[in-house]
Amino acid sequence: MKKEIKIAVALSGGVDSATTAALLKEEGYFVAGFFMQNWSTPIDQRGFCPAVADVATARMVANQLKIPFYVLDFEEDYYKKVVKPFLEDYKKGLTPNPDVLCNKFIKFGRFLETTQKLGFKKIATGHYALIKEKDDIFHLYRGIDKSKDQSYFLWTLTQKELKFTLFPIGGFYKKEVRAMAKKRGLVNADRKDSQGICFIGPIEVSQFLQRFLPKENGPVRDENGKILGYHQGIWFYTIGQREGLGISGTSEPLYVAYKDISTNSLYVVPRNHPWLFAKEFKVRDVSFVQTVPKEALRVEVVIRYHSQPHPALLSLKNGEFFLTLDEPAWAVTEGQSAVFYNKDELIGGGVIDRVLRTRK
Structure with missing residues (x-):
């Protein structure tokens, strides 16, 4: 019976997780809400910390649904597994994705492990993605609502996690989720979606x-090495960035194409410059939803959230994975995620490690 199956819902304070809990309870499952306390330090000079409002809203939702509610303190793990690597990568000139780390180590790591020890059979979150089981194999797909699809951030999930995970709203559009929340009178039905860094705000x-990395001024140079201005710290910029470069008076918009850590220099070029395009790159920390392919594999790779997929060949060379795109892509950025799809099915992913592009 469903009543005997205990499901731990990750209540964030948002409408997606609240609707998730409501739907599961209506289906007859024993549902409990859990708020993950991952960050409690104020994020601005006013002393504002979004977690205060988030946990209060999550508690109100649980009370409204008449389900148990618990707060899990994961701050230490969050700093060690998400924030610290995030800052270290930026120091190296990379552009990491904290949401991927948060999903891997916190939501589908500590949260899953903790709730299993408490006797829960599955966890559920408000992610816009789909899990389908066939012949005891779990498949991961993009959510129905492509404008909200979050599968890009879930590429580290494997059979180990998927068999214990539910995404109840993955088959709905966002407007439908809000409508369901309003119909049920949920207190956060009209609450705005969270923005910014995962669990920070x-x-x-x-x-x-x-707040964590010092300002360290350095030159902004053109492709010939001419100094056009000065930046405030090389780690504050990413490949393809145009705004905030500290330069003006150029004949056309310029974009970051290369970060030289050894000289603390940013190199900027026009948008269509060859330095901004790449066709091949190495990926590390590669993970597959099912099994590791034994031969080269045709995939569609997404190199940044909500960007168009690029047809590519995924190959293994001397124990390392490489992606070769059919056509060059713009601003392929080291540290970001490269996620592999077969149409709407997520195959796996990895971290862009070394981009083979033309530059000085």
């Missing part, structure tokens, strides 16, 4: 970095 990445 509505703060720009550059603002967050400035």
Whole structure:
């Protein structure tokens, strides 16, 4: 009976997780809500910390649904597994994705492990993605609502996690989820979606970095090495960035194409410059939803959230994975995720490690 199956729902305070809990309870499952306390430090000078409002809203939702509610303190793990690597990668000139780390180590790591020890059979989250089981094999797909699809951030999930995971709203559009929440009178039915860094809140990445990494001025150079201006710290910029470069008076917009850590220099070029395009790159920390392919595999690779997929060949050379795109892609960025798809099915992914592009 469903009543005997205990499901731990990750309640974030948002409408997606609240609707997830409501739907599962209506289906007859024993549901409990859990709020993951991962960050409690104020994110601005006013002392504002979004976690205070988030946990209060999550508790109200649980009370409204008449389900048990618990707060799990994962702050230490979150700092060690997400924030610290995030900052270390930026120091190296990379552009990491904290949401991927958060999913791997916190939501589908500590949360899953902790709730299993408490006797829960499955966890459920408000992710816009789909899990389908066939012949005891779990498949992961993009959510129905492509504008909200979050599968890009879930490429580290394997059979180990998927067999214990539910994504109840993955088959709905966002407007349908809000409508379901309003129909049920959920207190957060009209609450705005969270923005910013995973579990930290509505703060720009550059603002967050400035709290932990020092400003270190350096030259902004053109392709010939001419100094056009000065930046505030090489780790505050990413490949393809145009804004905030500290330069003006150029004949056309310029974009970051190369970060030289050894000289603390940013190199900027026009948008269609060859330095900004790449066709081949190495990926590390590769993970597959099912099994590791034994031969080269045709995939569609997504190199940044909500970007168009690129047809590519995934190959293994001397124990390392490489992606060769059919056509060059713009601003392939080391540290970001490269996620492999077969149409709407997520095959796996990895971290862009070394881009083979033309430059000085």
